[in-house]
Amino acid sequence: MSDKVTEQTEQHTKQQKKRINSWLKSQKKFAYGKLSRAIALGAINGLLMIFQTAILAYLIDLVIFPSADLTAKSDGVITQGLFSTDITVISTALVIIIFCRAALGYFSECYSRRGAMNIKANIRARLLHRLFQFGPAYTQTKGSAQLSRLLHQGIDSLEDYFAGYLPVIAYCAVIPSAILVAVFPIDWQSGLILLLTAPMVPFFMILIGHKAQRLNEEHWAKLQRMSSHFLDIIQGLTQLKIFNASRREIAAVKKISDDYGDETMGILKVAFLSSFVLEFLASISIALVAVVLGFRLYYGDVDYVFALWVLLLAPEFYLPFRQLGTQYHAKMAGVSAAEDLVDILNKPQVNYAYDESFTAPFTINLTQVTFAYPERENALTDITVDFSAHGLYAVIGESGSGKSTLIDTILGFVQSNAGQVTINNKPLTADNRDNWLQHCGWIAQQAQVFYGSLAFNVAMSDDFDQALVLAALEKAGLASFVQTLAQGINSHIGEAGAGLSGGQAQRLALARVFYHEPAVLILDEPTSHLDQHTEQIITQSISDYAKKHIVIVIAHRLPTVIKAKNIIVLAQGKIIESGTHQTLLSHNGYYAQQLRA
Numbered sequence: 001m002s003d004k005v006t007e008q009t010e011q012h013t014k015q016q017k018k019r020i021n022s023w024l025k026s027q028k029k030f031a032y033g034k035l036s037r038a039i040a041l042g043a044i045n046g047l048l049m050i051f052q053t054a055i056l057a058y059l060i061d062l063v064i065f066p067s068a069d070l071t072a073k074s075d076g077v078i079t080q081g082l083f084s085t086d087i088t089v090i091s092t093a094l095v096i097i098i099f100c101r102a103a104l105g106y107f108s109e110c111y112s113r114r115g116a117m118n119i120k121a122n123i124r125a126r127l128l129h130r131l132f133q134f135g136p137a138y139t140q141t142k143g144s145a146q147l148s149r150l151l152h153q154g155i156d157s158l159e160d161y162f163a164g165y166l167p168v169i170a171y172c173a174v175i176p177s178a179i180l181v182a183v184f185p186i187d188w189q190s191g192l193i194l195l196l197t198a199p200m201v202p203f204f205m206i207l208i209g210h211k212a213q214r215l216n217e218e219h220w221a222k223l224q225r226m227s228s229h230f231l232d233i234i235q236g237l238t239q240l241k242i243f244n245a246s247r248r249e250i251a252a253v254k255k256i257s258d259d260y261g262d263e264t265m266g267i268l269k270v271a272f273l274s275s276f277v278l279e280f281l282a283s284i285s286i287a288l289v290a291v292v293l294g295f296r297l298y299y300g301d302v303d304y305v306f307a308l309w310v311l312l313l314a315p316e317f318y319l320p321f322r323q324l325g326t327q328y329h330a331k332m333a334g335v336s337a338a339e340d341l342v343d344i345l346n347k348p349q350v351n352y353a354y355d356e357s358f359t360a361p362f363t364i365n366l367t368q369v370t371f372a373y374p375e376r377e378n379a380l381t382d383i384t385v386d387f388s389a390h391g392l393y394a395v396i397g398e399s400g401s402g403k404s405t406l407i408d409t410i411l412g413f414v415q416s417n418a419g420q421v422t423i424n425n426k427p428l429t430a431d432n433r434d435n436w437l438q439h440c441g442w443i444a445q446q447a448q449v450f451y452g453s454l455a456f457n458v459a460m461s462d463d464f465d466q467a468l469v470l471a472a473l474e475k476a477g478l479a480s481f482v483q484t485l486a487q488g489i490n491s492h493i494g495e496a497g498a499g500l501s502g503g504q505a506q507r508l509a510l511a512r513v514f515y516h517e518p519a520v521l522i523l524d525e526p527t528s529h530l531d532q533h534t535e536q537i538i539t540q541s542i543s544d545y546a547k548k549h550i551v552i553v554i555a556h557r558l559p560t561v562i563k564a565k566n567i568i569v570l571a572q573g574k575i576i577e578s579g580t581h582q583t584l585l586s587h588n589g590y591y592a593q594q595l596r597a
């Protein structure tokens, strides 16, 4: 039984590897021209090397054994002149070839790096596009640290695959074959030695490949776990300090880092071992060629120039294989990261049929909506509720009652398992969701501030209307703050809102809403880090906004709830009651009890 399971797992791993490899190969199409040029130039460089070694051998022969026939003809000055002309011509040819090879090497490297960068940029853009498509409901399940590492280091690790491994594979086919074609007709014995020793290198690489791949996969998985852990620690620094858990975390981080270090050493060991064996095999093979040539020279069986040439060619013959050994590890690092990439990129494509018919004013209807996260109980059950024209709607309920899931359903980030969400009687689907989102605004409990200028953060674009930005900031109560900034709305505000207080960040989010004026504003009402003055401004602004727009708020405070046109009370994913403050009070249910409590 367990054998069968192991067999199935192996089968699955093989299929997975095949899938990843074919995916990686298919990415070449995004820089086909550049990669082809890089490989062609590299191959020409390799072929020129055959000429270079031939000329070098001839030159050495000429210098060490000044031509016997020339000296035989010797009549002093003329012979001397002929000899030096010969050397000058050959040396010049050699220098030209060396320069050409250097240029070819340079351009080949440039093309391959640029090609790899194009591919990386393309994959990065597609990955981001997919993440935007799937929305926060999906990205939360993956973890922000893991996704950001994948976007950054994961994709970067593909560079060596495209710029290093792929060209070397081509050189392994072209250069040794060309050397064999050049050597065989002149000296078949040496050709045979080269031919017979060549397969040893790939054979050995296949042997170590399996172990190295497993190590690389574990290494990548550990790196991913470590990133998540670090992000949790950085984000929860205050909590950890307050709850005196920092020591435990430091110990945990030390353990993770040690494990990671051991893993890295394991990979390095395999890498060193493989390069040692490759070097060793190459040296033995070169020595074999040299010994055989030595004997044959001794017995006058081979010409000195040819012997020297073959000897110079022998290391070049093994060079692509040795490079392949090095690049193989780069390839495996790329393959490990590619697994995560393929998982996301190959998820079924959402087909955007932009539906232009979403125009304000809106009526949002949820009819018997039921939704469950994978392998969980229902997060929403049988939800029927309407939001129409304009007004303030409040959603309340205990933690885990389904408030955020309800909002995600309205925004189309999660698709209900049963029932439907309609916007102006049109079902909201993955196809038209992006169009719908253009009409929605969202303010989270912790306002999101992006790296860039204040104006960018309001307009969410570098192309903004200055007057509108200023007006929006003023409406949000930030006008006096802007005046204190040396560069006004062009002042830079740092990563994660560094340089802004919690209240200012929240007001900035509000200014963003005023600038874009979405027909539907959804917000998770901020309860913390707001001073009374800011709280009043925000509450007032939200109430004013609700006069002309739909505002749905996950409410935590009484003033907001009291003013709401409809209060939706959730418990365990169900609407247990709804109505205005007065209605709910007279109903004397959960809401009234909570209020009294």
Ligand SMILES: Nc1ncnc2c1ncn2[C@@H]1O[C@H](COP(=O)(O)OP(=O)(O)OP(=O)(O)O)[C@@H](O)[C@H]1O
Residues within 6 Å of the ligand: 137, 140, 141, 373, 374, 376, 379, 397, 398, 399, 400, 401, 402, 403, 404, 405, 406
């Ligand atoms: N990504 C997820 N995967 C699996 N289950 C989830 C996920 N997000 C939420 N849930 C579950 O769905 C239920 C509703 O969660 P939801 O976040 O909607 O509640 P909430 O009322 O917004 O809670 P809170 O006020 O604490 O934010 C909970 O049981 C929660 O554990």
